[in-house]
């Protein structure tokens with residue numbers, strides 16, 4: 001089984017996904033599974049690494065905005081699913 005990598009050609013996302021230039025993503029080419037480990041109980045140590053990657057990403061704000069609107073799972077824009085739940089709650093989204 002091969003590794004699924006993050007890149008601009010991820011199919012099946014909402015329309016505004018395709019308005020972001022994902023080719024500039026700092027995580028481009030990374031193992032997508034690393035960004036979806038919250039169910040595996042390794043989220044906290046991994047999140048430190050992911051926050052560093054996202055911290056240097058030129059499209060971090062676009063990524064976070066997309067995920068706040070659309071994504072219930074995974075680490076996007078430096079935010080965990082729990083982070084996004086809290087943001088939605090505070091913004092009454």
Ligand code: SF4
Nearest residue numbers: 025027054057063077
């Ligand atoms: S902010 Fe993080 S998850 Fe989003 S594209 Fe950049 S590196 Fe990837």
